[in-house]
Amino acid sequence: MASLARYDIVERDKAGIVTASYIALGGSTRVDVIQPQSPKSYAQLMLDVFLPAGYPQSVTNDYIQYQIYDSLQAFSSSIAGMLASRAVLQGVGVGDASASPTAALLLSVLQECMGRMAGIVFAHRLGSALEPECKMYRLAADVFNDTAMVLDCVSPAFPKPVRVAVLGVSGVLRALCGVCAGSAKASLSAHFARKGNLGEVNAKDSSQETVISLLGMLAGSVVVSWVSSPMATWSTLIALLSIHLATNYAAVKAVSMRCLNRQRANIVFSSILQHAAILGPDDVSKRERVFERDGVLRWINDEILGYCRIGVSLQEMLGRIGSRHTQTGSLDLRGVNMSELLDVFADEAYILWPACSSDYEALIVLKHGCTPVDQLKSWAHALLLARRQRGHSLRGKPHDDDASELKNRLIAELRQTLEDTRDVFEKYVGGLKDKGWDLDVAALETRTGTRAQIEGS
Secondary structure (H helix, E strand, C coil): CCCCCEEEEEEECCCCCEEEEEEEECCCCCEEEECCCCCCCHHHHHHHHHCCCCCCCCECCCHHHHHHHHHHHHHHHHHHHHHHHHHHHHHHCCCCCCCCHHHHHHHHHHHHHHHHHHHHHHHHHHHHHCCCCHHHHHHHHHHHHHHHHHHHHHHHHCCHHHHHHHHHHHHHHHHHHHHHHHHHHHHHHHHHECCCCHHHHHHHHHHHHHHHHHHHHHHHHHHHHHCCCHHHHHHHHHHHHHHHHHHHHHHHHHCCCCCCEHHHHHHHHHHHHHHCCCCCHHHHHHHCCCCCCCCEEECCCCCEEEEEEECCCHHHHHHHHCEECCCCCCEECCCCCHHHHHHHCCCCCEEEEECCCCCCEEEEEEECCCCHHHHHHHHHHHHHHHHHHCCCCCCCCCCCCCHHHHHHHHHHHHHHHHHHHHHHHHHHHHHHHHCCCCCCCCECCCCCCCEECCCCC
């Protein structure tokens, strides 16, 4: 017996917009199709070519603001790049009857070689820091690129031997720009993609860049044909580079990252410890600096409490506690019982030790199997301990204190602050996730660190 039920079917795109409705009546072969009342305009269809499918639901809220500023900076950079390219052509001898094509080729090869070698070294030295500090390196990439453009434009003013060195440095800076921009772009794209659409976000970003570059080339063709005198060239270049850096700064400031790097961890945990208030990604984005000192422990009122290094080796930490015997190579911890220190952190995935000096510097050894949350706990512990020691007699060695007594007091302080840190994480870690923070991403180490595997008997 045929079913007499009625079926209403609604089709939606990735953004949740209704594309069509269907009505099927039981016992009938007829299906009614209802089209939406207001189909997409031609402008919307054109935008769909350059925006990820399902926009705006498929990307984060800060995506469009970043892309607008990013497009403006790319446009100004394209025009400035044409002025710099004209200067490079002059530098290699275009228009000079005595110039040799072979010399120009060799100069190009030299630039490529210097740039590629510099890129390899830079990626090796700072590769681990590019993702945690992607906003900083995204802006740094354009600082490198703009500096390279300035060097290109001044290169014709130098004699040929110096000109080669100037253009070589320019090539190195462009290579550094490529490493920074490529890595930062990958991290930002992963941040923007909310629906597992990282590949599409990258593809649409490439389409946007292509159109902006074409428009920039067209506008640049007009600019270079009208701007020829040195004064006009430099005035135009400085204006374009100023717009380029300003829009780039606005672009990275518009991004609200959801992972906690060192600076964001300082802001979030100091707010919790000071005001018992959890700040979300948008609130932290307004407070964070694009360029911040490496490893600084900064309180929410911008007071610098000291510095911290995470992921250091156990040997380095023990070397800061005591001294090495020159003959045997063994370490004398000068009043610190190693087993007592390990007992303090027996149930934690890290070991923390504050250096006894006028400038507070915490060293964190991470244990084998530590998680991103463990790393955040170690950083919050170092921040809390620095705050407690601010203006405290534990910072530095008093003249009337014995070194062993001071270190025993440090052990006691470590125990107390560890208990307080545990309480904070037990109470607030759920709230951090509810605020939108991704605690599963490790973004505190900016250098390749080590892990200690500790076994007791």
